[in-house]
Amino acid sequence: MSCQTGIVASSRLAAYLASTSHHSDRCIQITIEDEELQLIQNRIAASTYEADWDRNVMVCIEDSEPCYIFYRLDDKVKVTKETKGLFKRKKPDSTSSQYPYNDCDGVFYYVFMCYVPNDTSVKNKMLYAATRATLRRIFGDNRISTEYMGTVPEELSLQGYKNHVLSAGSNAPMTEAEKELAQVKKDEAAMRSQMSTNSATLPGLNLPATQDLLNNLEKFKKGFVNYLQIKLDTDKEELKLWDCGNIQGSELSEKIPQDEPRYHLFNFNHDFEGEKIWKVVFIYSCPGYSVPVKQRMMYSSTKSCFLDSLAKMDIEIAAKREISEGEEVKEVDVYEMIHPQKHASRAHFIKPKAPSKGGRRLIRNNN
Template identity: 30%
Template sequence: MTQSGIQVSKELAELFSDAVSTGNYRLIRVSIDNESLVSSKTLEVNNSWNDDFVGVQESLEEKIPCYILYRLDTKSPSGDYEWIFLSYVPDDAKVRDKTLYASTRATLTKELGDYRFVDSMHGTAITEFSLKEYEKHKRHKNADAPLTQREKELAEVKAAEASASSYSTSARKSHVAGIAFPLSDEATAAVKSLNQSESDFNLVQLSLDVKNERIELDSTSKIDIDQLANTISSEAPRFSFFAYEHTHEGQDFRSTVFIYTCPTSSKIRERMLYSSCRGSVISYGESECGLTIAKKLETSDPNDLTKSYILEELHPPSEVAPKLAFSRPRPPGRRGGGPV
């Protein structure tokens, strides 16, 4: 399913971060409003999760799609409460709304942290979201065939992300959803150096050390913009910070660009972990390393990172200024989306 480009609002990210850290909220209803994912209703914990489940149906309206984030009473190995994701898209909703909600649900769970949701259920009628129907859904799910290799890999990802969430305190404080592996001292020093115009390099590539649960410095380079595509790894995911000195309309700029690259050949485990760490790496670069990030880009192919594309993203014509928090290249004649 092609994603819609709609993003999680700052307010929703903050609310969910607070809900995860305090455990006070039982339910958060999420709606699409003005091309953004926002909270449209919350319910606090009152009784047990199954007693409170009646609040799900009470939060649904005829013909109006929404998502429900519902907190269980069980906890992950890291001590955080587990959540389930419910998607309600009624058959008689407007066609445009049905399309938007169908194509945006993956974005919502990814931005908030896929690993936080232990189950999901989709339905088209309010009656499908009773406790009885959810328990039926769970019985059916548990009776399914043994896990495929892909499902085993996804289960490993959830376990790895849960163990990593012990590092997520700083991410919660800065309202960044996802997990937060710490940056090594070497990686931190390299990113900070990009603030200095006399630095020996203008490109810093970071990689994820899953075994040691840390973001490591992969490489530093001094390059021209035309060398960017060939310098960033095309074999494995990378977080890159590029300090781009250039002139536009007679004015000199030194613009720091964050680039998340994730080749389609990457393993599922890598793709999920890098995706979940992305927000915390950006936040760390800004709050701890003092960077001002002019643009955030992501792609599955470094060859998309051409000079013309980056200049267009940094200096878009005012009438077509981009709305996305993350931009994905769409060169003519190419198909396919960015990284998961």
């Protein structure tokens, strides 16, 4: 039974692990000596694992001597039909990497600790680190519930073990930006789970819409009003009408709020190539990062569904735009949204003529 470091289990350790006698032991100490894994001591359980911990583990530790410690907990491994074969006893041989057991009900979970003090030699540090996986396989991976490494005795005490378990189950420290992103994801999941489909909704829209908004969308579609402003109520999680009426293109910029996001629908009446036409533009206004993250997220994630719903209601959108302030949608801007200016094609590059070589010259031979 060899590994990358060439460390093997001694005959005494192999026989000990192959037997069932160690099932009653609370603490097992193993070290590396003469390129073999040697059993140093085994201590019998007297009480609960917490009561036995410090008086068994701490006596195994010497300040400058590294070692491995297996400490038996009070919880037993759950054996199923699929895993029962792993615990059938068989005679160990030189090729086996594990020593199973015939007493399924007596197989306990263990904590596997590797104590390597800071002042030990570099060779020992490398040797114990490289041999951990081998010893784990020899002992039985399926019986180890927790594995950790300590460099000072306090880390292997009962309190040190509890601190390790607590830190392993806690969240990693996050920056403010990471916390904000995590909150956004949490809010988004909550928003989706709380969406109701029982109230009146726009076709295909995830959020409920008030009946007042639905009625005014019909009026907008039929041309009774040419402007609608829609607000997303983040508390009630619904879309509702905030403003409506008939306005001129020059008045649109004045309708854009400076402190909250909004959706805007404007049916723009204008002349184009000698013909008076009507075209609907959709504008999503959001003042910027002064708006709460949840509010920005809800408006952004609902926008595409809202546009899909308008299309199903036969409200054709000629142009869409996102802005942060009203100055970005003056009447000329709305016109250019609908009718983008065609850029003049670039003039083709004309290759210049080659320089003149002058008149033809005759070379005469005077001879």
